[in-house]
Amino acid sequence: MDTVSTILIVDDDRDIRTLLADYLETHGYRTRGVPDGTAMWKALDEQRPDLLVLDLNLPGEDGLSLCRKLRANSSLPVIMLTARAEPLDRILGLEMGADDYLPKPFEPRELLARIRSVLRRSAAAPAALAPDKIQHIRFSNWTLDLQARHLINPDGVVIMLSGAEFRLLRVFLEHPNRVLNRDQLLNMTQGRDADPFDRSIDIQISRLRQKLGEDARLPQIIKTVRNGGYVLAGSVSVEPAA
Missing domain, CATH: 1.10.10.10 (Winged helix-like DNA-binding domain superfamily/Winged helix DNA-binding domain)
Structure with missing residues (x-):
């Protein structure tokens, strides 16, 4: 039996967290949602997920800073979300170590496709x-x-x-x-x-x-x-x- 992947969703918008969690769970994933960086670090200490969906615009420490700190000691796959669709944001996200980037608004099925792709690449080996x-x-x-x-x-x-x-x-x-x-x-x-x-x-x-x-x-x-x-x-x- 295939192992069920766990997705940690970090977004300060409760509606978005709930929407994404419900959608991903209907497609076979386990999810956990938290609103900010403090809760993210706590969740990571409690149980390592298989992939992190990280909003760029968070209260307190933003997603770019969180991603940079995460990359100092972890290769956990990260998909970054942002309400800003400027190319510079995508470049900064990738420079901080994100594996993929998705501007808001987006269709949940597009995020699902990105998650599957990143997890597949992470697990694959030539x-x-x-x-x-x-x-x-x-x-x-x-x-x-x-x-x-x-x-x-x-x-x-x-x-x-x-x-x-x-x-x-x-x-x-x-x-x-x-x-x-x-x-x-x-x-x-x-x-x-x-x-x-x-x-x-x-x-x-x-x-x-x-x-x-x-x-x-x-x-x-x-x-x-x-x-x-x-x-x-x-x-x-x-x-x-x-």
Whole structure:
């Protein structure tokens, strides 16, 4: 029997929380709704959900700040909601580590589709890496732990990754020294094509470079290929699981 996924909804609008909870529960999910960041942290301490639906505009600490703090020590999938449909809000949400973004107003079935997609991507693992047989992937003195889903830097310090960052880095490590364009990267990580104004891949690569300690002007690990895309340069090795 499939495990039932739990969705934590953080929105200060009680009607929206109730509407989404009822809709998602009719489609087989468990839900919990809370109104603000304080209640969110308490809920996360009590039981880790499988996905977080997080409103950007919350009383007190806003969704962007909450997402940034969450990403410091967790790869929990996050879908961010906002009443503002400005492109800048979407960019900021992705920069803070959200896995997807949905502007209000929206149809509950669209959120359901996004939730299913994010959960599917989070659980999926490319067959080429055979994660049940491989524990670590090493590159440029860094290590990606496939089981814990985090990075380990050359000094042994753990660096947390969002779900989107983990999937993107894993794709690069599957295809070292191969130029991958934005369309390919979006298809491999999110199962969709890019639109002309989609900057999500660029944002995630920028965040990955920061976590890898790269000089944005002269990156050595994930390099930009003019008019081509991006390439992970250098050798990659794997370490079998125990």
